[in-house]
Amino acid sequence: MTSQRSSFRPRTATRRPAAHAPALFWLGALVCAGAFALNYYAFVRTTTGQFADESAWAEAEAGWRLGRGVFLDFLDLLPDVSVAVAAAVLLVVALVRRRWLPAAIGVGVVAASAATTWILKNFILDRPDRGVPTLEHNSLPSGHTTIAAAAALAIFLVVSPRWRPFAAAGGGLYAVLAGAATLINGWHRPADVVAAFLVAGFWALAAGPFVLRHGNDWNVWSGYGSFWAASVWWPRLCWLLAVLGIGVAAGLYLLAQQIGAAPVPGDGRIPFFFWAGMGLITGTGMLLSALLTWLFGFQSRRH
DSSP states (O other), X not given: OOOOOOOOOOOOOOOOOTTSOTHHHHHHHHHHHHHHHHHHIIIIISHHHHHHHHHHHHHHHHHOTTTHHXXXXXXXXXXXXXXHHHHHHHHIIIIISOOHHHHHHHHHHHHXXXXXXXXXXXXXXXXXXXXXXXXXSOOOSOHHHHHHHHHHHHHXXXXXXXXXXXXXXXXXXXXXXXXXXXXXXTSOOHHHHHHHHHHHHHHHHHHHHHHHHHTXXXXXXXXXXXXXXXXXXXXXXXXXXXXXXXXXXXXHHHHHHHHOOOSSTTOOSSOHHHHHHHHHHHHHHHHHHHHHHHHHHHHSEEO
């Protein structure tokens, strides 16, 4: 009788590297590009969309005259404040943390977003005449909102994973406030703001794998609850505002269609289109923040 000794090879603990599925980031970037095209077609190339967007703009002009001084001051300072805050964070990351490449990538995201918006607005996109009383020149995407969103996303990219939930929520709210201010002040329509979010989101997603792969040693995610900035309530806030914003926008657009819009943009008694546009701005900005929080948390290296 022979005895057989069963042998087995012990399993070695493996750590999942950061950005182990980079295709998810580039798929997300393509989704942003597709959403940008859909937003442009729906609100700029069609009569119904032009009317809705123009009505939101006209209703903002009629209903927010008293508050425009405050928002104008905010918009005047917005590019400088956005760049200054982002530059301070990137300098800390580069000089103190010695993360030179992530800081450079953050600068690149801001520069690429601003350049893309400028090229699209001035050389590629146009605003055709669809019989809606409106300005003839194209205003999509919003340059001020692009700078605010791109600066917030640059900070999100370079901070450590435990700071990213807070950075996403705070940066998203800042970008939404910037976009809402351009609408209230009469500088841009809601679709212009949404387009700016998508431009900045495209470049942040395209850059995401490079930031995570280069910082595999510090891109370590311990999960929610280990730190106040990593609280699970930050992404929950983003999701809540995203659902509420998109729900309000969809509901008000449908309601306006059912009861009939005013014949001239801005002549309606109730500013349905303004609040629908505010909902669309809020919903889009916070949805992008929520999805980025999930994706970067999922793709960061685990303990």
